[in-house]
Structure formats: C-alpha cells, structure tokens
Amino acid sequence: MSFTLIKTILLLCTANLFMLFAWYGHLKDLHQKPLWIAILISWGIALIEYCFQVPANRIGFTQLNLAQLKILQEVITLVIFVPFAVMYMQQPLKWDYLWAGLCMMGAVYFIFRT
Template sequence: MASLLSPKVLPILMLLASNVFMTFAWYGHLKFRSAAIYAVVLASWGIAFFEYWLAVPANRIGVQVYSAAELKTIQEVITLGVFAIFSVVYLKEALTWNHLAGFALIACGAALIFKA
C-alpha cells in the first residue's frame, strides 16, 4: 500500500482518475446532442471541478520525482488510453488502424521524453 502512495505512483493514479473525469466532461455530452449547449457546458464544468481536484495535487506531488515535461507526457499518454477506452465503450465508436498507429507514434514520442 505504501508503494501506491509514493510520489512516483500516486500522481499517475491521480492523473488516471482525473482523465476519466475530464474525458466525460469534454466528450460525455456527445451522447446528449439534443441538450441545450448551456446545459452541457454547465454539466461539463461541474465534472471538470473534480478533475482539477485530482490533477493539480497530482502535479504537486509528482514534481517531487518528475519534471514538468515528464508529468505532462504522463498525462497525455493516460489521456489517449482513457479516451480510446471511452470512445469504444461509451460512445460506441470503433478504433481504426490509423487511430492506433497515431496513438502508437505519440507513445513513441512520449518515450523520448523519458530517455536519459
């Protein structure tokens, strides 16, 4: 349990959770296209509030062991993974080979950030 609370692991878990909230805030309303835009914006802001309560502390904790560029890279890779799952499971959209190839190229770029 203590290893989950370490500055190396906890920020990643918090960024993962924050990205789930943010993905719903940004894209969840697409299933409710008939809803008024003001309603979905307000709902999205409400969801994003919780995202910030995870992301900001995650970065504060993570900067103890990661650079800002590394934290941003971790967040972006998590975002792609969360979004891929979200789009298939929630939005019922297929991931095509070009989506997967593009995500893989982004992951390769992310790996460069951590190259010592």
C-alpha cells in the same frame, strides 16, 4: 517505480476519466438539451477533474520535470480515451489509435531517457 509516481499515475487516470466525460460525454447524453445546460454540467464535471489533476501535477512534479509530466499526461489521455471512445461513445476501434500509441511511446522514450 516509486509510490509517488504510482500515486501521480492513478490521480491522472482518474482526472482524465472525468475530463473525457466533461469534454465529450455531453455529445452522447445531453445532445438534446440546450447548450447552456451542457456547459454547466461539463463545468461541474471539470471541477471534479481538477480535484484530481492539480494534486497529481503537484505530486508528480516532485519527481518529474515539466516535460515528463506533460508526456505522462498525454499517454494516460490516450490510454483512457480509447476505451471511452469505443465502449461508452460506441465509436469504432481504429488502427489510428495504435499508430498514435506508438508515436506516444516514442515521445515517452525521448522525454524520459537520461
């Protein structure tokens, strides 16, 4: 695995963690606050996310095509989402996560085969 791909994966993982908090963290932490406060805080978190996402995509696009970059992003999203949902949002672990993961592995196989 190349250093470029490793850097891309690490940046995408970091970006995804921030984006999950921007998208879903307010459901747990700000549900009592007015919507406009949740929106502003989520925008601020999303700005940080973009500081990782944009470089990850630029770096990754030097070795991956657009479809590969997108599937990589989706797999990372699922890998980061499951622990976030279970540990932070206190959601039950479901078999659906495993089935979704297996479907994503199929997508990885088809998009990365040469």
